[in-house]
Amino acid sequence: MSQKILLDKINIPGIKTYEVYRQNGGYASVEKALKTLTPDEVTEEVKKSGLRGRGGAGFPAGMKWSFIDKKSGKPRHLVCNADESEPGTFKDRYLMEFIPHLLIEGMITSSYALGANLSYIYIRGEYMWVYKILERAIAEAKAAGWLGKNILGTGYDLELHVHCGAGAYICGEETALIESLEGKRGNPRIKPPFPAVSGLWANPTVVNNVETIATVPWIVNNSGDDYAKIGIGRSTGTKLISASGHIKNPGVYEIELGLSVDEFMNSDEYLGGMSSSRPLKAFVPGGSSVPILPAELIFKTANGEDRLMTYESLSDGGFATGSMLGSGGFIVYNDTACVVRNTWNFARFYHHESCGQCTPCREGTGWLEKILWRIENGQGREEDIELLWSIQSKIEGNTICPLGDAASWPVAAAIRHFRDEFEYHVRFPEKIKNRDHFVAEPFSQVKHLVGGKVIV
Numbered sequence: 001m002s003q004k005i006l007l008d009k010i011n012i013p014g015i016k017t018y019e020v021y022r023q024n025g026g027y028a029s030v031e032k033a034l035k036t037l038t039p040d041e042v043t044e045e046v047k048k049s050g051l052r053g054r055g056g057a058g059f060p061a062g063m064k065w066s067f068i069d070k071k072s073g074k075p076r077h078l079v080c081n082a083d084e085s086e087p088g089t090f091k092d093r094y095l096m097e098f099i100p101h102l103l104i105e106g107m108i109t110s111s112y113a114l115g116a117n118l119s120y121i122y123i124r125g126e127y128m129w130v131y132k133i134l135e136r137a138i139a140e141a142k143a144a145g146w147l148g149k150n151i152l153g154t155g156y157d158l159e160l161h162v163h164c165g166a167g168a169y170i171c172g173e174e175t176a177l178i179e180s181l182e183g184k185r186g187n188p189r190i191k192p193p194f195p196a197v198s199g200l201w202a203n204p205t206v207v208n209n210v211e212t213i214a215t216v217p218w219i220v221n222n223s224g225d226d227y228a229k230i231g232i233g234r235s236t237g238t239k240l241i242s243a244s245g246h247i248k249n250p251g252v253y254e255i256e257l258g259l260s261v262d263e264f265m266n267s268d269e270y271l272g273g274m275s276s277s278r279p280l281k282a283f284v285p286g287g288s289s290v291p292i293l294p295a296e297l298i299f300k301t302a303n304g305e306d307r308l309m310t311y312e313s314l315s316d317g318g319f320a321t322g323s324m325l326g327s328g329g330f331i332v333y334n335d336t337a338c339v340v341r342n343t344w345n346f347a348r349f350y351h352h353e354s355c356g357q358c359t360p361c362r363e364g365t366g367w368l369e370k371i372l373w374r375i376e377n378g379q380g381r382e383e384d385i386e387l388l389w390s391i392q393s394k395i396e397g398n399t400i401c402p403l404g405d406a407a408s409w410p411v412a413a414a415i416r417h418f419r420d421e422f423e424y425h426v427r428f429p430e431k432i433k434n435r436d437h438f439v440a441e442p443f444s445q446v447k448h449l450v451g452g453k454v455i456v
Helices: 018-023 028-036 039-049 061-066 091-098 100-114 128-143 174-181 210-222 224-228 261-266 339-353 359-376 384-395 403-427 443-450
Strands: 077-082 118-123 148-151 156-164 205-209 238-245 251-256 280-284 329-334
Touching (some): 018 128, 039 100, 061 100, 077 100, 091 100, 100 205, 100 210, 174 205, 205 210, 339 359, 339 403, 384 403
Antiparallel strands (some): 238 251, 280 329
């Protein structure tokens, strides 16, 4: 059994409440930090831990904290990004819904490290029931003296608020989130300046993911060195994975980074293998925005090494033969899944969620959606595949924020690894008009029609 840092107490009856959370060691990191450590010492422990941002980018959290401007004399802010809107990702919701005080404790300890006296949790609009859970937990924490003026008699003040977004994926991008928090339209900002210098109301600001902040109490209570001993290489600690798709045991799992993809997929402790006798076709390891990988590149890298659940191993080979750990949205497909339809569905989402600020994204995501719809509905043309490739390549890297990349990468990977499936859709439109065309006749049985080898 792997070590649990975030989920070890989540099944304790009543852990949602302050009383039970406190009885089980809750808020110990706040006591330790405020009474025995300086803010810089807390930051140093997080740096030693090697903790990387769990929202998707994987940037070292302690290093990000060290960038905050402490010389300007301006107020500083910590903002928790709880806008979790990445399709296939639901692990932050799980933490907030079932053990909300863990996040609040992490917010207090982290705010102290940053010298922030006013902090926010920005939660996605569709999580209204979770918003109410957090509001109740904050009220409990404040009544118990963990928030407000002169916390624990140390002279440290902190006010913490939950802000509910309006349901926009783009507000998961930190500068768009800040714009929304200020009451503006959620458009990403051009950087520099970065939020650490000029963020919320032009004040120095750090934006971190729910899982990242919830990990801080364990690091402070134990030590950054102890956290760094978990995991492998630069992928230290544990990671929450949201698992879904054609698997026996979907759900949220906490794994030690370094676990093999094979063990995670097939062991009874985790996903338990495929949900039926249908074979594995593909998977998306880190949410809808990361490249899809075919079965032959899931358990082994292109070099024949075991594929591990780490930032480095999942990206081994670059986008040619690798993907990304991303936000940990682990989606598994058997051979009845249609890659073209799946890619169209992702493209439809990104077109809808584009803020429209950048022309390549505003126009290009719409073109991707239309062309993929055409191919999936039996109206595709031979040149459409190259047209898709051209459009995605002109979006990637040409937008203010990464949404353009998020829209491009799934399309590029789908064509790179499943081009023959796109060709089949174009050449045999009558065969794919039935929405479940690969359920009765999986592509592995008909790929010989486009020059591929039949797989029985």
